[in-house]
Each structure stands twice: as structure tokens, then as C-alpha cells.
Amino acid sequence: MIYDLIAPFYDRVNQNINPSDFVDFYEQNFTKWLKNKPELVLDLACGTGRITRELARRGYDMTGVDGSVEMLGRARDMAEKEGFGSEILWLLQDMTDFELYGTVDAVVSSLDSINHLSEHGELERTFALVHNYLNPDGLFLFDVNGKHKFETVYAENTYAMEEGKYFCVWENRYNPRSHLCDFYITVFERQKDGRSLRHEDVQRERMFPERALTRALETAGFEVLAAVSDFDFTPATDESDRIFIAARCKKPVPEEERDKG
Helix, strand or coil, rough: CCHHCHHHHHHHHCCCCCCCHHHHHHHHHHHCCCCCCCCCHHHHHHHCCCCHHHHHHCCCEEECCCCCHHHHHHHHHHHHHHCCCCEEEEECCCCCCCCCCCCEEEEEEECCCCHHHCCCCCCHHHHHHEEEEEEEEEEEEEEEECHHHHHHHHHCEEEEEEEEEEEEEEEEEEEEECCCEEEEEEEEEEEECCEEEEEEEEEEEECHHHHHHHHHHHHHHHEEEEEEECCCCCCCCCCCEEEEEEEEEEECCCCHHHCCC
């Protein structure tokens, strides 16, 4: 899996992303949309766990799910260094087929993880799973790369970066008709003898129009609460590089919970 190889670059690529800003925004949404502060929170496709750890730091009972062994390993190592080694449950699972031990109060999925659901039916299957593992009226918060980013930042651009013994070249090819962007990734891994091993892979993201996300969420049983373009809750448009979606899980409250009330 190529994301095992680019794990050393991942935090560098996202170095302009401040986890505290994301979590501040998430907590504003918790206050805005939930009656009570959530206790159990799932970070879906958590990557190296920067946002997972920040949520744990603020007292949430966290589970982090990711499909990359290397990403999850780095997340676990950093959590142990920061004193959260036993406080976060890390699960190596694909976001389209994950299983939890019970339900949670909120699910977050950050940094365009949803865009990676490029194959037919993956978006709908993931949303259905999130709905299944959310408590009634639980909150689902996620972001996607918007149309403007696919057409300008990705487009036909090529990027290169170096980290330690790794050198990575990342070429983009975006098809505006299919809304699919292919990333041709080449990683050179320098060996002790001076030679380099070459690893190649193709990853894909799909640009989801807001209406497609809304339709899929509603089909899964969610009520869409907001679609904004920044942490100031500015309404999203086609010119937004990133779109944040807040959705409420609509399902019957279990009878035992109603009895408690």
C-alpha cells in the first residue's frame, strides 16, 4: 500500500494544517448541534492521528480507524510519546468496511479522506456504516476537497518532496467530466549501498458535488445540517477549496434509553 511508504511525508504535506484549529471547529459544531458534549468519538481514516490525539488531549474517548499499517503505527508511536498510549483505541480497518465494539456519539473524518471513496458504492457504504455506529442524533463531521481545488491545485500539476531516505514525486491528472483525479506516485527509497528502490502506485480521489453528498447522506439516514467552507461557517460554494459537512444521525432511540429519560 503506497500510503505505508508515504507516511513519512504525510505530516509534512499537511504541515500547514493545525490540528487544534480542526478540533476547535469540531467543538463549535458539538456545541451547535448536540444537546450534550460527546464522550465517545471515532476518527475515521485517522492517518497519523494528529487530530485523534488532539481530541484525546481534550478529554474525548477516542477510537482511530485507518487502513494503513504504517500510518497507524506512526499514530500509535506518537500517542505513546505524548502520554496517550493506553487511552486511544487504534483499529487497522478499511473505512468502507469497519467494525466497532459499540456505538459512538460523534464521528469525524478529516483532510479529504472521503474523497478517496472513488469507486462505485463506496461513499454510500461508508455513510451507511457511520450511521450504523452513531447513537441517535449523533453527529457526523467531515470535509472534502472541493471543485476549485481539483481544477486548480490538483489539475495537471506535479509535486516533489524529500524526507530522510525517501524522495517522492506526485503527478496529478484530473478529468473534469468523470470528476476523478489520478495521482501517479513514485517513491525512491535510498539504500545503504547508495542505490534506490523505486516504488510506484496510482491513487485516486473523486470530486463530490455537494448535492451528491447530500443525497448519499440522506439515503443513509442523515439530516444534513450545514455545508461550510471554513472555520468561520462561511457557506460553501463551487469556489471553495475545502467543504465541511455536518450531518445528524436520524434513527429511533432504543426503548431502554427512552425509559431512562
